[in-house]
Amino acid sequence: MVNPSSVVAALPRRPLVVGNWKMNGSRVANGELLAALRSAGPFDAEVAVCCPFPYLPDVALSLQGSGIGWGAQDCSSHESGAYTGEVSAGMLAEFGCRYVIVGHSERRVHHGESDQVVADKARIALSHGLTPIVCVGESDAEYEGGLTESVVKRQLSAVVHTLGHCVSQIVVAYEPVWAIGTGKTALPEQAQAVHAVLRAQLAAASTRAAEMRLLYGGSVTASNAQAMFLQPDIDGGLVGGASLKASEFSATCRAAMAAALESSGKSKK
Ligand code: PGA
Secondary structure (H helix, E strand, O other): OOOHHHHHHHOOOOOEEEEEOOOOOOHHHHHHHHHHHHHHOOOOOEEEEEOOHHHHHHHHHHHOOOOOEEEEOOOOOOOOOOOOOOOOHHHHHHOOOOEEEEOOHHHHHHOOOOHHHHHHHHHHHHHOOOEEEEEEOOOHHHHHOOOHHHHHHHHHHHHHHHHHHHHHHOEEEEOOHHHOOOOOOOOHHHHHHHHHHHHHHHHHHOOOHHHOOEEEEOOOOHHHHHHHHOOOOOOEEEEOHHHHOHHHHHHHHHHHHHHHHHHOOOOOO
16 A cells, blocks of 8 residues: 555645636635535645635635645735735735735736736735746637747746746646636647646746646546646646536546546556
């Protein structure tokens, strides 16, 4: 009998699956979802949920001691001050957040966030001990125009320049915009090709790029997760719709671990 934690420790990168609840939930529904998720655990993969700001105290209370982390979906690029409606990274840290998503395409598109603003958010998140999950991804038109690589490189390059070698402390999520919430997933090989480009770009900036976790996001479900997570540079997922159902999300988390074990040639038997 192999000790699961020693198997996990032997993996080059521990898989990470993060639920992005977006603007969904209610106090009652969240409590039920998290109770079901807790009882589905523990997970060998690292698991976290990113909830709307007002739910953070409830989520922290529900998940305390479960091994499941929590975080937010955005933070301000400013430290504090006259920024009505914004929430600072320091405030998120006070609620025990481990992660904060920055640069989600819904923020870039609906709130006009530039590559530099996203990079500034990543910098300020790190300075408060949070791990930013930096999202990159091309739109439908950019995809059709063959611009995927240049778009994601441009988006990541602002972050690399702003963070320097500290870029190794972030998580990157590749989310093709055309795959978000549409039920259209990128083919695993397509996503892998983009992940390989991103890891090469990170390797030019940090000697620790091989240890960094790169997630795929965009219509990930329990049934397509394993094929995606089997790809060599895909270390887990950022999961929207499927994170709102405990059974679907926990199956996705297990798929991430199964894929990691399979690709490393290790078994937990
Ligand atoms: P989806 O969302 O899984 O519902 O496509 C993913 C995301 O936007 O992070």
